Amino acid sequence: MENNLAPEPKIGASREGARLGRSVSTPPRSPRIIDVTAEERLEIIYIGKLLKARYGDYSHPDFISMIHLNAYKMLPERLAKILSNFGTDFSEEQYGAIVFRGLVEVDQDALGVTPPSWKETDFSKLVEYGFISALLHGVVPSKPVEYFAQRKGGGLLHAIIPDEKMALSQTGSGSKTDLYVHTEDTFLYNAADFLSFLYLRNEEQVPSMLYSIRSHGKTNEMMKELFKPMYKCPKDANYATEEAIGDSPSTAVLYGDEATPFIRFDAAEQIFNKDAGQSPEAMDNLKEFWAEAKQLIYNDFIPQAGDLIFVNNHLCAHGRNAFVAGFRNENGIMVKCQRRQMLRMMSKTSLIHIRSVTHPENPYLIMEEHYGQVYKNQG
Numbered sequence: 001m002e003n004n005l006a007p008e009p010k011i012g013a014s015r016e017g018a019r020l021g022r023s024v025s026t027p028p029r030s031p032r033i034i035d036v037t038a039e040e041r042l043e044i045i046y047i048g049k050l051l052k053a054r055y056g057d058y059s060h061p062d063f064i065s066m067i068h069l070n071a072y073k074m075l076p077e078r079l080a081k082i083l084s085n086f087g088t089d090f091s092e093e094q095y096g097a098i099v100f101r102g103l104v105e106v107d108q109d110a111l112g113v114t115p116p117s118w119k120e121t122d123f124s125k126l127v128e129y130g131f132i133s134a135l136l137h138g139v140v141p142s143k144p145v146e147y148f149a150q151r152k153g154g155g156l157l158h159a160i161i162p163d164e165k166m167a168l169s170q171t172g173s174g175s176k177t178d179l180y181v182h183t184e185d186t187f188l189y190n191a192a193d194f195l196s197f198l199y200l201r202n203e204e205q206v207p208s209m210l211y212s213i214r215s216h217g218k219t220n221e222m223m224k225e226l227f228k229p230m231y232k233c234p235k236d237a238n239y240a241t242e243e244a245i246g247d248s249p250s251t252a253v254l255y256g257d258e259a260t261p262f263i264r265f266d267a268a269e270q271i272f273n274k275d276a277g278q279s280p281e282a283m284d285n286l287k288e289f290w291a292e293a294k295q296l297i298y299n300d301f302i303p304q305a306g307d308l309i310f311v312n313n314h315l316c317a318h319g320r321n322a323f324v325a326g327f328r329n330e331n332g333i334m335v336k337c338q339r340r341q342m343l344r345m346m347s348k349t350s351l352i353h354i355r356s357v358t359h360p361e362n363p364y365l366i367m368e369e370h371y372g373q374v375y376k377n378q379g
């Protein structure tokens with residue numbers, strides 16, 4: 001029921017603040033969850049089919065060049081407005097992730113068994129999901145891109161599938177590892193601006209793990225230290241052998257506006273990788289920050305098939321879950337099931353600002369290897 005007596009408090013605004021007629025905000029601790037209506041879902045599924053008939057593939061140049069126009073014209077208006085606003089909302093109330101619950105319906109029979117790894121993905125079954133994901137990025141507005149650093153590009157849509165061979169080793173490890181979170185591609189200056197994770201299958205019932213810099217509330221003294229460009233991030237575990245750590249650039253973890261900062265952070269690589277190469281001062285700061293940050297990790301939402309999580313990669317990090325792939329817990333007994341399948345898309349709001357690191361013939365392919373350094377001899 002709506003009443004016209006008092007304006008709705010903003011998301012995150014406290015009741016006390018609303019009562020006093022001023023904006024006193026409590027830091028957001030969880031993503032906004034949008035329940036997609038049955039009607040919206042039908043529209044979206046129809047749009048996916050229509051675009052497939054019209055363009056064939058979501059990477060077709062004609063579709064990509066028309067992505068914003070199509071996004072504004074075709075998407076259900078309520079969802080388009082939410083995402084368009086999300087693209088420019090960096091306020092203290094903005095968590096930096098939105099869950100669209102029940103965005104699509106996934107025909108599990110048509111999807112078939114989960115392939116052994118992403119390499120065997122049958123993309124012909126995923127084309128419509130690619131169009132739908134691309135339109136969501138398009139309406140922000142942002143442009144789907146691919147990164148050479150991940151699967152040598154590998155297309156605009158990546159299937160994220162736990163490797164069948166890894167399932168046993170994860171079973172063997174037994175205990176849950178620490179809840180590590182990262183912003184995507186922390187080791188790049190030009191990491192994605194926005195990410196989407198569309199869940200096709202999550203029979204293991206793995207929770208999504210999110211962490212927002214906004215959950216800390218006001219920037220405290222410890223966080224101010226993170227604005228200093230003194231932190232390293234290895235590009236991967238082989239980093240120490242490939243490059244002298246001392247020569248690699250250092251960056252800030254927090255940047256942008258001091259009161260409402262953006263974040264670039266990878267707990268596993270920057271703190272727990274023994275080859276991270278941090279100075280003692282940098283490591284002390286990172287550990288102090290992590291002690292606070294890990295308390296703020298949100299781990300309550302369990303995505304179901306058809307749910308999509310849309311993330312601002314400058315505000316919100318996501319997690320590396322430890323889970324037993326291909327098994328679900330039924331009353332304490334581990335029962336075999338289909339392994340998880342998720343589709344990731346990444347986007348940048350400006351191709352102009354990343355041109356110094358994109359492929360000469362493909363401005364949607366980012367060739368950055370490590371903090372401004374570009375892959376050589378890749379044609």
Ligand SMILES: [Fe+2]
Nearest residue numbers: 182183184318
């Ligand atoms: Fe990631």
